[in-house]
Amino acid sequence: MANEINRRDFLKLSAIGGIGVVFASALPGMARAAGQDDFYFVQMSDTHWGFEGPPNPDAKGTLKKAVAAVNSLERQPDFIMFTGDLTHTTDNPVERRKRMSEFKDIVKDLKVKTVRFMPGEHDASLDNGKAFQEFFGATHYTFDHKGVHFIVLDNVSDPRASIGDEQLAWLAADLKQQKSDAPIVIFTHRPLFDLYPQWDWATRDGAKAVDMLMPYKNVTVFYGHIHQEHHHMTGHIAHHAAKGLMFPLPEAGKAPTRAPLPWDPAQPYKGLGFRGVDTDTKTAESKLTEFPVVKA
Amino acid sequence: MRFDKNALRVAVAAAVVALSSLGAYVAAQSAEPKEKIIKITAKKFNYTPGEVTLKKGVPVILEFRSLDVIMGFNLPDFNVRADIVPGKATRLRLVPDKTGTFVFLCDVFCGTGHEEMNGKLTVVD
Numbered sequence: 224m225a226n227e228i229n230r231r232d233f234l235k236l237s238a239i240g241g242i243g244v245v246f247a248s249a250l251p252g253m254a255r256a257a258g259q260d261d262f263y264f265v266q267m268s269d270t271h272w273g274f275e276g277p278p279n280p281d282a283k284g285t286l287k288k289a290v291a292a293v294n295s296l297e298r299q300p301d302f303i304m305f306t307g308d309l310t311h312t313t314d315n316p317v318e319r320r321k322r323m324s325e326f327k328d329i330v331k332d333l334k335v336k337t338v339r340f341m342p343g344e345h346d347a348s349l350d351n352g353k354a355f356q357e358f359f360g361a362t363h364y365t366f367d368h369k370g371v372h373f374i375v376l377d378n379v380s381d382p383r384a385s386i387g388d389e390q391l392a393w394l395a396a397d398l399k400q401q402k403s404d405a406p407i408v409i410f411t412h413r414p415l416f417d418l419y420p421q422w423d424w425a426t427r428d429g430a431k432a433v434d435m436l437m438p439y440k441n442v443t444v445f446y447g448h449i450h451q452e453h454h455h456m457t458g459h460i461a462h463h464a465a466k467g468l469m470f471p472l473p474e475a476g477k478a479p480t481r482a483p484l485p486w487d488p489a490q491p492y493k494g495l496g497f498r499g500v501d502t503d504t505k506t507a508e509s510k511l512t513e514f515p516v517v518k519a
Numbered sequence: 520m521r522f523d524k525n526a527l528r529v530a531v532a533a534a535v536v537a538l539s540s541l542g543a544y545v546a547a548q549s550a551e552p553k554e555k556i557i558k559i560t561a562k563k564f565n566y567t568p569g570e571v572t573l574k575k576g577v578p579v580i581l582e583f584r585s586l587d588v589i590m591g592f593n594l595p596d597f598n599v600r601a602d603i604v605p606g607k608a609t610r611l612r613l614v615p616d617k618t619g620t621f622v623f624l625c626d627v628f629c630g631t632g633h634e635e636m637n638g639k640l641t642v643v644d
Contacts, residue, residue: 314630348628382628383591384601420595421622423634481634 236413240488260504262369263479265293265335266410267301268496269467271345272329274311278483279472281491286329289468289497294334296514300499301368303335306447306465307343307379308410309359311511314349323358339366340441342378343412352380353513363390365397369498370504372401376411378426384413385427407509409436419475424449432444433457441506449475450483451494452513463511466496491518554612555579561603562586564632572641578614579632591627594640600626614644 270286279285293303302372310322323346330338340359352362362377374397378386386394401407415429419436426432436442442460450467450473470483471494487493492515501510557579560567575587585594585603592611593600596619601608624637 344628
């Protein structure tokens with residue numbers, strides 16, 4: 224894949240006392256100058272509240288443990304972003320709302336009170352985001368934090384995995400307000416590029432969004448959906464997928480199906496985790512730290 | 520009554536040409552095999568049949584019907600997809616141009632078993 228990041232070139236890995244792993248950008252021209260202003264946020268993803276099954280025998284406890292882990296971070300984030308699939312899908316609209324209510328009740332224990340949400344297909348695709356909006360508000364929106372412009376893109380309320388022309392027009396209008404060197408961070412659920420369409424790991428009109436973002440020099444995308452860490456470049460735009468918090472999924476194409484990986488009793492919670500992101504306020508360049516649900 | 524021999528010759532020649540053209544047309548119709556229609560039913564959360572075998576280079580029509588909700592059919596390796604709307608047949612023409620085994624899947628989120636809704640296309644020489 225021409226755009227696949229060469230890990231040796233892009234990432235420097237170093238374990239931090241068994242707690243997490245730091246991924247620092249080392250792309251030419253992307254090295255950070257010490258002392259620049261930055262801030263810290265946490266990305267949590269794919270909590271799938273309501274899931275039950277052998278891939279996670281602690282399905283009712285994992286999210287609570289993750290909340291406790293975030294609360295115990297030495298450096299508390301400015302805000303926390305949940306990038307979709309807060310709940311596991313159900314065909315029953317009453318049960319869907321019950322799961323959203325329970326999820327909300329658990330994450331209210333996060334010490335950081337600026338918590339933002341966006342839907343995944345499990346939350347929103349069966350009712351076009353209706354229940355999600357009742358509990359969490361808009362499915363796409365923007366906000367600004369310390370000079371960085373954040374755009375939350377919804378590619379799940381349409382069950383066809385499209386952003387849709389209306390939202391794309393909204394995106395175009397928003398981007399028009401930004402300078403070409405503005406630091407921009409995109410949050411979305413599905414990958415905006417064709418990661419692996421054979422497993423539905425794509426957004427049907429994601430290329431249109433990426434094309435709109437290309438004229439902007441400082442863009443980074445964070446997403447979920449694939450329940451594993453993954454890094455990819457489309458041109459100069461970095462796309463970072465987060466681990467999930469219910470069950471890990473196999474690497475694209477490395478298993479016969481995209482069924483959850485089995486729970487390993489010898490290494491419980493393996494493959495699950497959340498991410499801390501140290502963001503440069505000038506360039507939106509990010510330093511990522513991956514945290515497990517429980518310390519090893 | 521007097522025959523114009525030249526006119527008669529022209530008429531006969533024209534008839535021969537017309538008949539031979541018709542014959543060629545009929546021959547062409549019967550020589551060109553009708554494309555095989557493969558019927559595939561979609562319902563929560565599977566396709567029937569779930570495995571389809573085709574011959575490379577031989578065009579087929581895939582005809583889909585959904586028995587419940589809107590489904591998708593996506594065959595990414597051949598860059599073809601369609602929405603399958605209940606109550607009507609959806610047809611896709613496919614000329615498999617490579618051999619192998621390929622996944623097809625529902626790409627319209629349809630419920631709790633959506634992620635397991637897929638099938639296998641095998642293309643042989």
